[in-house]
Amino acid sequence: MTGPAGEMAAGASIPQPAAEALLEPVAELSAVTEPARARVAVVTGAAGGIGSAICRRLSGDGFAVACFDLREEEAASVASDLPAARGYGVDVRDAASVQAAAGRVRDDLGVPWLLVNAAGVFSIQRITDLDESEWDRILDTNLKGPYLTCREFLPGMVQSAEGAIVNIASTAGVRGGRLRAAYCASKGGLVLLTRSLAIDHGPDGIRVNCLCPGLIDTEMADWIRGDDAALASWAASVPARRMGTPDEIADVVAFLASDGGSYLHGAVLMVDGGGTA
Numbered sequence: 001m002t003g004p005a006g007e008m009a010a011g012a013s014i015p016q017p018a019a020e021a022l023l024e025p026v027a028e029l030s031a032v033t034e035p036a037r038a039r040v041a042v043v044t045g046a047a048g049g050i051g052s053a054i055c056r057r058l059s060g061d062g063f064a065v066a067c068f069d070l071r072e073e074e075a076a077s078v079a080s081d082l083p084a085a086r087g088y089g090v091d092v093r094d095a096a097s098v099q100a101a102a103g104r105v106r107d108d109l110g111v112p113w114l115l116v117n118a119a120g121v122f123s124i125q126r127i128t129d130l131d132e133s134e135w136d137r138i139l140d141t142n143l144k145g146p147y148l149t150c151r152e153f154l155p156g157m158v159q160s161a162e163g164a165i166v167n168i169a170s171t172a173g174v175r176g177g178r179l180r181a182a183y184c185a186s187k188g189g190l191v192l193l194t195r196s197l198a199i200d201h202g203p204d205g206i207r208v209n210c211l212c213p214g215l216i217d218t219e220m221a222d223w224i225r226g227d228d229a230a231l232a233s234w235a236a237s238v239p240a241r242r243m244g245t246p247d248e249i250a251d252v253v254a255f256l257a258s259d260g261g262s263y264l265h266g267a268v269l270m271v272d273g274g275g276t277a
């Protein structure tokens with residue numbers, strides 16, 4: 001029993017609340033502490049060397065990842081190793097394909113908070129030897145693709161007043177390169193698409209940034225990976241003295257998507273072992 005001042009009288013038994021009263025607050029508490037739904041990230045080029053590393057990293061950071069790739073089976077295989085991830089066959093050059101996949105993502109996982117544009121193609125030739133169809137393939141994949149995905153996913157981010165976009169451009173987007181004019185043109189366009197979208201949508205609460213990888217150890221680097229002498233000579237010209245790894249790109253994407261990157265809008269981060277330094 002408690003006295004007027006609230007102190008317990010010696011020897012008095014402690015009053016026990018009814019069992020229902022014990023349960024009630026617990027039920028309320030479980031409603032409050034129910035885990036928040038994971039943020040959704042869409043990653044294009046998810047079956048590729050860099051894209052798959054990004055999917056794994058973002059999944060590790062707690063995102064539910066929608067893995068987009070032209071190679072549907074490979075995208076599904078990347079997703080199958082990750083919790084709350086799904087693979088989708090998508091051609092980023094095709095508005096209807098992007099739109100259909102986006103609808104499925106919203107049904108399956110929810111409205112995306114993060115979009116990473118990593119799908120890309122590369123080819124080597126003189127512009128005078130470049131077929132119009134190859135020009136279209138490069139520009140449509142590397143530049144029109146990000147336009148179509150941004151156009152698709154930005155409205156949901158604007159409505160939630162938050163979100164982030166990370167575009168994987170290239171050092172070829174900030175300086176010219178030998179025998180790769182179309183690739184450089186596409187990546188240069190992507191850099192300025194990034195900066196312009198950052199200006200338009202920063203006030204909506206959306207951060208748009210890009211990173212420019214140097215040579216990264218994926219299939220896309222096969223043009224030099226198979227030539228030891230050329231690779232050694234290239235490495236000697238770079239401060240890091242080596243190619244980068246897909247995980248090193250994924251780490252920077254994760255940073256750009258995190259609160260650590262909260263004041264980065266329209267940034268063009270060179271992740272190139274110092275190649276453009």
Ligand SMILES: NC(=O)c1ccc[n+]([C@@H]2O[C@H](COP(=O)([O-])OP(=O)(O)OC[C@H]3O[C@@H](n4cnc5c(N)ncnc54)[C@H](O)[C@@H]3O)[C@@H](O)[C@H]2O)c1
Nearest residue numbers: 045047048049050070091092119120170213215216218220
């Ligand atoms: N590897 C490098 O040295 C390097 C350097 C600078 C920039 N990049 C850029 O990084 C990104 C990823 O390249 P990667 O090295 O992982 O190459 P990768 O070839 O391993 O992966 C590219 C992926 O994009 C997918 N893809 C191609 N066209 C597509 C389309 N129309 N729709 C959907 N998916 C499509 C491919 O199926 C593939 O899975 C690309 O944008 C590339 O330009 C790579």
